[in-house]
Amino acid sequence: MEGGVDYLIDERKKAQFDVEAMKVAWAGSRQAFELSDRIAKLVANDPIFEKFSRPMLGRKELFKNSLRKVAHAWKLIIDLRLSEEEAKLLRHYIDEPAYTDLQWEMFIPAIEGQGTEEQKRKWLPLARKMQVIGSYAQTELGHGSNVQGLETTATFDPQTDEFVIHSPTLTSSKWWPGGTAKVSTHAIVYARLILDGQFHGVHGFIVQLRNLENHTPLPGITVGDIGMKFGNGAYNTMDNGVIRFNHVHIPRNQMLMRVSQVTREGKFVQSDVPRQLLYGTMVYVRQKIVADASKALSRAVCIATRYSAVRRQFGSRNGGPEIQVIDYKTQQSRLFPLLASAYAFRFVGEWLKWLYTDVKQRLEANDFSTLPEAHACTAGLKSLTTSATADGIEECRKLCGGHGYLVSSGIPELFATYVPACTFEGDNVVMMLQVARFLVKTVSELGYKQPVGTTAYMRRVTALMQSNCAVRTAEEWLNPGVVVEAFEARSTRMAVACGQRLAKFENPEEGFAELSADLVEASLAHCQVIVVSKFVEKLQQEIPGKGVKRLLEVLFYVYALFLLHKHQGDFLATGYLTPKQASLANDQLRILYSKVRPNAIALVDSFNHTDHLLSSILGRYDGNVYPKLYEAAFNDPFNDSDIADGIHQYVQPMLRQELHSAKL
Numbered sequence: 001m002e003g004g005v006d007y008l009i010d011e012r013k014k015a016q017f018d019v020e021a022m023k024v025a026w027a028g029s030r031q032a033f034e035l036s037d038r039i040a041k042l043v044a045n046d047p048i049f050e051k052f053s054r055p056m057l058g059r060k061e062l063f064k065n066s067l068r069k070v071a072h073a074w075k076l077i078i079d080l081r082l083s084e085e086e087a088k089l090l091r092h093y094i095d096e097p098a099y100t101d102l103q104w105e106m107f108i109p110a111i112e113g114q115g116t117e118e119q120k121r122k123w124l125p126l127a128r129k130m131q132v133i134g135s136y137a138q139t140e141l142g143h144g145s146n147v148q149g150l151e152t153t154a155t156f157d158p159q160t161d162e163f164v165i166h167s168p169t170l171t172s173s174k175w176w177p178g179g180t181a182k183v184s185t186h187a188i189v190y191a192r193l194i195l196d197g198q199f200h201g202v203h204g205f206i207v208q209l210r211n212l213e214n215h216t217p218l219p220g221i222t223v224g225d226i227g228m229k230f231g232n233g234a235y236n237t238m239d240n241g242v243i244r245f246n247h248v249h250i251p252r253n254q255m256l257m258r259v260s261q262v263t264r265e266g267k268f269v270q271s272d273v274p275r276q277l278l279y280g281t282m283v284y285v286r287q288k289i290v291a292d293a294s295k296a297l298s299r300a301v302c303i304a305t306r307y308s309a310v311r312r313q314f315g316s317r318n319g320g321p322e323i324q325v326i327d328y329k330t331q332q333s334r335l336f337p338l339l340a341s342a343y344a345f346r347f348v349g350e351w352l353k354w355l356y357t358d359v360k361q362r363l364e365a366n367d368f369s370t371l372p373e374a375h376a377c378t379a380g381l382k383s384l385t386t387s388a389t390a391d392g393i394e395e396c397r398k399l400c401g402g403h404g405y406l407v408s409s410g411i412p413e414l415f416a417t418y419v420p421a422c423t424f425e426g427d428n429v430v431m432m433l434q435v436a437r438f439l440v441k442t443v444s445e446l447g448y449k450q451p452v453g454t455t456a457y458m459r460r461v462t463a464l465m466q467s468n469c470a471v472r473t474a475e476e477w478l479n480p481g482v483v484v485e486a487f488e489a490r491s492t493r494m495a496v497a498c499g500q501r502l503a504k505f506e507n508p509e510e511g512f513a514e515l516s517a518d519l520v521e522a523s524l525a526h527c528q529v530i531v532v533s534k535f536v537e538k539l540q541q542e543i544p545g546k547g548v549k550r551l552l553e554v555l556f557y558v559y560a561l562f563l564l565h566k567h568q569g570d571f572l573a574t575g576y577l578t579p580k581q582a583s584l585a586n587d588q589l590r591i592l593y594s595k596v597r598p599n600a601i602a603l604v605d606s607f608n609h610t611d612h613l614l615s616s617i618l619g620r621y622d623g624n625v626y627p628k629l630y631e632a633a634f635n636d637p638f639n640d641s642d643i644a645d646g647i648h649q650y651v652q653p654m655l656r657q658e659l660h661s662a663k664l
């Protein structure tokens with residue numbers, strides 16, 4: 001058997017649900033599905049957006065090609081009058097990090113969230129028309145996570161009514177800002193505000209970097225690229241920059257002044273707006289990153305699932321077909337939880353978008369009450385989903401065996417592009433420690449303050465601490481209430497235990513540092529409660545289409561019981577489950593895998609990923625893997641000639657024993 005075309009045709013016949021309806025459930029609505037499908041096809045059919053050859057290009061060629069794609073995309077946006085939502089979908093399907101990500105997802109949101117009305121009126125139209133191109137320059141060579149430790153200074157000069165932006169040390173050089181090395185004309189630069197010799201915290205300043213006529217850096221600005229990053233292609237389409245400022249003057253009205261103001265006289269005025277709003281752009285982007293996780297994981301899972309149905313190993317008797325690797329229970333136990341996670345992250349991402357929209361509206365009306373919860377949720381879910389997705393993509397590579405290591409599998413580039421999400425917008429451990437602070441505070445207030453939002457379950461602290469799981473059979477695990485309660489009890493017990501241990505320290509900060517590894521685990525447990533509960537809430541909604549809801553229920557149980565199995569140490573140590581109950585959960589998990597099995601291909605088809613987006617021979621929709629792998633090998637430019645450069649010079653002298661006289 002040369003190709004897997006027939007295998008995938010057979011697999012699609014096994015589906016026990018309406019795939020078209022599942023596509024709508026995945027997209028969120030019929031309208032969202034149609035929009036997304038239209039833009040996906042627009043990109044797939046446009047040769048300028050070809051990306052299969054990307055990993056073979058050198059850095060300069062790669063970058064220039066990326067600039068061309070953005071220019072073409074921008075032209076399409078104007079010609080086709082695409083809305084902002086459509087433009088962002090276009091970016092998703094083009095699938096290439098570029099300076100526009102920073103322009104649209106950080107520079108513009110930073111001005112929207114931290115600018116005054118006057119600043120918004122001036123800068124937003126320019127940015128939205130791409131008449132200025134902006135980036136987000138926060139991180140420095142010496143500090144990224146510790147924003148309060150940034151060293152760049154913005155000193156007010158009352159003589160000229162200007163701020164002087166300066167990099168006083170090597171470590172204060174801005175380091176990483178995407179889009180900055182070669183493209184952006186402006187950046188939001190985060191710097192320590194100095195007024196009359198006094199430090200007034202870190203603030204954002206709009207700084208022009210380049211001449212708008214000839215694109216050269218302005219006087220006092222040294223700027224360049226920080227160098228090649230992990231993987232060929234991948235994030236190297238982005239020009240991450242280094243910037244040094246040598247006493248660069250900017251007008252006073254280019255400090256983002258919604259949170260605090262500096263008057264003409266150089267006086268600092270703190271408004272009623274909490275200082276944390278300066279971090280608002282990161283809350284916005286973390287929410288986007290959560291939404292992005294399901295997209296990335298679903299791509300890897302789609303490739304690994306299709307290939308697992310095509311690939312056969314062992315079990316042949318008398319020359320008959322071998323076993324499809326997807327039928328191995330070990331393959332299922334590694335793959336199906338990732339499939340279920342993609343759906344879980346899709347739904348929690350949808351909810352987080354709602355939460356963010358709600359917070360944004362409140363912030364605009366100067367209601368800051370839900371900001372701590374939004375910060376904890378975005379930080380925690382960003383950490384949970386990106387870590388699981390990065391690990392999941394790598395697991396998908398292994399699920400594809402040796403061929404998964406080929407660039408043409410599509411997985412190496414996806415992995416290389418995706419993994420920095422565990423670090424940027426907040427290192428994942430640092431983010432979980434933020435959740436920990438929120439949890440510790442919630443637990444310490446339990447005696448007199450009702451927890452709300454995602455910690456509301458801790459109102460039942462007494463019951464969750466005292467009652468134990470009642471499951472007696474594997475079947476009894478198929479109850480959403482039972483499953484959610486198990487996660488809530490484990491999380492509450494872990495958080496309360498941390499709180500009790502912290503109370504023994506005289507210095508709370510010392511205690512927090514000492515117990516930080518346990519606190520991270522408690523935070524993860526809490527974030528898992530959120531993901532599991534939001535999946536259940538999704539299932540409580542009306543979900544049309546034959547068999548769709550039933551399959552989503554199966555995936556919910558797979559996701560939750562897989563986590564329970566993986567973290568059974570926590571569930572047992574906190575005393576909520578007995579070893580027997582944990583073992584019953586695992587028995588149920590095996591039954592669930594057999595329910596997923598006939599639907600696996602249809603479930604990944606429901607992501608509606610085009611072959612262009614997957615850019616994978618192993619994950620091709622038609623399953624025609626082997627002929628295409630063979631064809632691609634001989635199409636590789638390395639195979640242009642039978643005799644590679646260097647063979648005559650370095651190999652033949654060795655074969656002839658003439659190496660000592662050869663010119664090397």
Ligand SMILES: CCCCCCCCCCCCCCCCCCC/C=C/C(=O)SCCNC(=O)CCNC(=O)[C@H](O)C(C)(C)COP(=O)(O)OP(=O)(O)OC[C@H]1O[C@@H](n2cnc3c(N)ncnc32)[C@H](O)[C@@H]1OP(=O)(O)O
Pocket residue numbers: 070073074087088091092100101102104105136138139144145146147148178276277279280282283285288289292371372375423424425426427430434437
């Ligand atoms: C072709 C045309 C196409 C057009 C369309 C294009 C569209 C493109 C679409 C693209 C989609 C892709 C989307 C993704 C793009 C992403 C690109 C990413 C590139 C990467 C960028 C970056 O990485 S930017 C830099 C990010 N840096 C960080 O995240 C730093 C992390 N550190 C921190 O956030 C903080 O310093 C901290 C959280 C660690 C806090 O430290 P510390 O304790 O020192 O804090 P403070 O003392 O300052 O404050 C404590 C107090 O504040 C609370 N708090 C902290 N953060 C927040 C917050 N964000 N919001 C609210 N509250 C916060 C904290 O909990 C404390 O509260 P207490 O109550 O006092 O405890």
Ligand SMILES: Cc1cc2nc3c(=O)[nH]c(=O)nc-3n(C[C@H](O)[C@H](O)[C@H](O)COP(=O)(O)OP(=O)(O)OC[C@H]3O[C@@H](n4cnc5c(N)ncnc54)[C@H](O)[C@@H]3O)c2cc1C
Pocket residue numbers: 102136137138139142143144145146175176177178235240420423424425426427428429430433
């Ligand atoms: C591809 C990419 C694009 C980026 N784009 C931008 C951009 O456009 N603009 C921008 O401003 N920045 C950008 N960044 C920078 C990014 O935001 C930072 O790298 C990130 O915030 C992490 O900070 P750091 O590098 O200082 O890590 P560090 O904080 O130095 O982390 C190193 C290690 O220390 C640990 N650690 C640090 N603090 C603590 C703590 N308190 N407790 C326990 N452990 C701790 C971390 O867990 C990690 O293991 C980008 C980064 C990447 C990789």
